Amino acid sequence: MTQKLLILLFFLSSFFTNAQNLVWKTDMNDAIVMCMEQKKPLLIYFTGAGAPQKMQTEIFATPDFAVWSRDNVILVKLDLSDPNVSNAVMEQNVSLKNAFGVDELPQVCFAIASVRKGKTTFNKIGLMPYRPGGPKGWIKDSTLLLSPE
Template sequence: MKKIIIVLVLLVGSFAAEAQELVWETNVTKAMATSNETKKPMLLFFTGSDWCGWCIRLQKEVLKTPEFAAWATENVILVELDYPRKTPQTDEIKKQNNELQMAFGIQGFPTIIFANAKIKDGKVNFEGIGSTGYVAGGPSAWLAVANGFLKK
């Protein structure tokens, strides 16, 4: 009987852990407001989610791991700026993402920018903290690079 209870507790726990998936904001205005409220920088993830092999690999090896989830919850506001080929997007999101791609000079995917943003005189001013992309070595290697930017 004890074994059955233990197995049930473990199963319920694993489902609860999976249910706590990270929330990636797609609206940068909302993300900026949250960033300013919480005093956490934004992690802007420029990705081609349905065609970019390195983006998919970064997601699988780092961004969808428990280590990254715990780190992200503590340290950043997550923003996904996607440039899909098959997945439909609203015109508003396409426009926003294209403007941000030009503003940051993004030429390849995946690119991750760490930034703070302030609105001054009706205009958004981004303060870049650092940028990276795919880093070999799994979550610990990627998080070491990210932490280097955030500690500056």
């Protein structure tokens, strides 16, 4: 019995550890390449200093989100207050924020990216702000946004 319990605890702990170790791209060029290779939309998380952390802690840090995101999107985090980012990258990130119509932080934008003849284009799917109610409701709304039928 003890051995079975230990095995169960091992699997559960590895599952929860994986939920905390999401791979967020911070380089938009890398994310675009993955978007095109994997044929998945981008989930672009726009955030900055002083932005509420509820989306991060109540949604992104959950096992439900980890499983859903792995199967459905390419994660991109653009911190508009990151002092380690070059001026050119910061300008690009702010331009993307403005182009997608993100007016408050934090906010998520879903988009498809493609490159043709050296030019990158984005097809905005929609915006998702933080919504109270935990990850299941947020994931349900995001899934509906990603696949309207």
